[in-house]
Amino acid sequence: MSWSRQGRKRRGYHHGNLRETLIAAALDLIAEKGPAGFTFAEAARLAGVSPAAPYRHFRDRDALMADVARRGFERFAAELARAWDEGRPEPFEALQNTGRAYLAFARTEPAYFTAMFEAQLPPDLDPELARAADQAFAVVRQASETLCARLPKPTRPPSLMVSLHVWAMAHGIATLFARGDAARRALPMPPEDLLEAGLLVYLGGLGLGGDQNR
Amino acid sequence: MSWSRQGRKRRGYHHGNLRETLIAAALDLIAEKGPAGFTFAEAARLAGVSPAAPYRHFRDRDALMADVARRGFERFAAELARAWDEGRPEPFEALQNTGRAYLAFARTEPAYFTAMFEAQLPPDLDPELARAADQAFAVVRQASETLCARLPKPTRPPSLMVSLHVWAMAHGIATLFARGDAARRALPMPPEDLLEAGLLVYLGGLGLGGDQNR
DNA sequence: TGTACATCAGTGAACGCGCGTTCACTGATGTAC
DNA sequence: TGTACATCAGTGAACGCGCGTTCACTGATGTAC
Numbered sequence: 363m364s365w366s367r368q369g370r371k372r373r374g375y376h377h378g379n380l381r382e383t384l385i386a387a388a389l390d391l392i393a394e395k396g397p398a399g400f401t402f403a404e405a406a407r408l409a410g411v412s413p414a415a416p417y418r419h420f421r422d423r424d425a426l427m428a429d430v431a432r433r434g435f436e437r438f439a440a441e442l443a444r445a446w447d448e449g450r451p452e453p454f455e456a457l458q459n460t461g462r463a464y465l466a467f468a469r470t471e472p473a474y475f476t477a478m479f480e481a482q483l484p485p486d487l488d489p490e491l492a493r494a495a496d497q498a499f500a501v502v503r504q505a506s507e508t509l510c511a512r513l514p515k516p517t518r519p520p521s522l523m524v525s526l527h528v529w530a531m532a533h534g535i536a537t538l539f540a541r542g543d544a545a546r547r548a549l550p551m552p553p554e555d556l557l558e559a560g561l562l563v564y565l566g567g568l569g570l571g572g573d574q575n576r
Numbered sequence: 577m578s579w580s581r582q583g584r585k586r587r588g589y590h591h592g593n594l595r596e597t598l599i600a601a602a603l604d605l606i607a608e609k610g611p612a613g614f615t616f617a618e619a620a621r622l623a624g625v626s627p628a629a630p631y632r633h634f635r636d637r638d639a640l641m642a643d644v645a646r647r648g649f650e651r652f653a654a655e656l657a658r659a660w661d662e663g664r665p666e667p668f669e670a671l672q673n674t675g676r677a678y679l680a681f682a683r684t685e686p687a688y689f690t691a692m693f694e695a696q697l698p699p700d701l702d703p704e705l706a707r708a709a710d711q712a713f714a715v716v717r718q719a720s721e722t723l724c725a726r727l728p729k730p731t732r733p734p735s736l737m738v739s740l741h742v743w744a745m746a747h748g749i750a751t752l753f754a755r756g757d758a759a760r761r762a763l764p765m766p767p768e769d770l771l772e773a774g775l776l777v778y779l780g781g782l783g784l785g786g787d788q789n790r
Numbered sequence: 791t792g793t794a795c796a797t798c799a800g801t802g803a804a805c806g807c808g809c810g811t812t813c814a815c816t817g818a819t820g821t822a823c
Numbered sequence: 824t825g826t827a828c829a830t831c832a833g834t835g836a837a838c839g840c841g842c843g844t845t846c847a848c849t850g851a852t853g854t855a856c
Contacts, residue, residue, distance in 0.1 A: 376850080396696040402843065413802090413844085414801070414846090415799075422844095476696075480759075484758040484759060529752070530770070531744050532748070533748040534747040537747065538743070538744060538747055539740075544698040545693075545696050549740070556737065556744070557744075562781075563778055563782055564774075567778055568781075615808080616809075616811095617810070626834050627810080628835080631810095
């Protein structure tokens with residue numbers, strides 16, 4: 363962990379950055395053994411701290427898990443927003459970039475992804491957690507709205523529905539085929555290609571045909 | 577559990593149906609507390625048997641979990657096949673029925689669903705497990721093939737790809753919005769409607785337009 | 791600039807608990823003759 | 824049909840272990856004057 367190195371400057375009786383270090387430790391453990399294989403005690407041990415120390419920062423194990431999930435959603439939202447880039451260079455391509463970012467996050471951050479979506483946390487466990495999750499979805503929502511706006515009003519579908527479809531397809535492909543852990547299922551093509559083709563067909567079905575998008 | 581009642585007939589020193597009873601107990605525990613909250617010891621307790629007894633039937637906790645997942649896939653495959661009903665009364669409608677069956681399974685069998693998809697089990701942990709999972713996917717594959725066959729050869733998409741898209745969308749909606757446990761996300765419409773609309777748009781994008789399907 | 795003091799973030803020892811696993815055992819069941 | 828015996832599926836006691844949590848404590852930090 364870079365935390366412990368960084369922390370060494372000011373390390374002594376007071377750790378100086380224990381909260382962050384515990385979160386990093388939790389991520390390591392989740393990545394290694396799944397969400398079940400992370401314990402308060404072992405996180406403390408990894409952080410080089412007594413087993414009582416974490417209680418200064420988190421009420422209990424679930425509180426730490428929720429914090430990990432919240433941070434995950436914040437990073438996720440940031441990545442998606444960066445990929446969307448306010449629709450640049452062009453909304454259709456920007457949406458495809460966003461889809462790729464979705465899969466990339468699932469692949470490179472399996473621990474965050476698991477904590478966010480598969481740790482059995484109720485989405486409204488914590489208002490901060492819910493807000494962070496909404497922020498991530500808002501990017502997909504914004505992208506869908508921009509694309510829908512291209513259609514003439516009479517044939518324009520509800521953009522909320524479109525965003526849910528896009529989210530669901532990206533999420534399905536991510537959890538089944540792009541995840542970065544042992545539960546990934548084999549696929550005879552890159553998951554990115556599968557998602558790109560899926561979005562292409564779907565948007566075509568909305569009337570946002572191929573050439574029209576260039 | 578119906579098992580313990582049924583078993584009572586022949587209950588005595590020998591349980592008579594311990595294997596089944598342990599699986600039922602595991603499902604109860606998973607449903608109640610998530611995949612992490614199921615222990616060998618507690619399953620034995622629920623089955624009314626000494627903590628050493630399960631070892632006569634399962635090598636360890638993971639072996640039991642894999643068996644639960646395998647059975648889950650078998651039931652899942654059966655439900656999907658029943659909904660598809662070999663394309664009756666008509667392939668398009670039969671596919672929609674299959675999608676509904678997918679969501680219904682996620683909702684009514686959260687324990688199986690979790691064991692199958694979110695217990696971090698490698699899909700190829702056990703050949704039986706892999707076979708059962710393939711069987712479930714094969715139904716979606718078959719449905720997609722039937723629908724693709726309606727398109728003229730030149731414009732016909734690869735049916736494997738289509739089946740993966742359908743699976744991904746159903747799975748995304750199921751895990752995000754239709755799951756039967758606390759991690760379900762709120763949705764301003766029935767997930768069934770969302771999936772139906774999504775498939776409709778997607779198939780439209782393939783050229784399988786609305787009226788053509790009736 | 792120095793000192794007193796409140797607050798904060800850690801220690802380390804201790805506890806009760808339930809889990810996974812093993813062991814020698816024993817009661818029930820099935821089968822050969 | 825009866826008996827002897829092998830096999831099977833359970834018992835129950837025991838073990839070591841790591842977890843979560845608590846407690847009174849103490850060293851470090853920040854601040855008021």
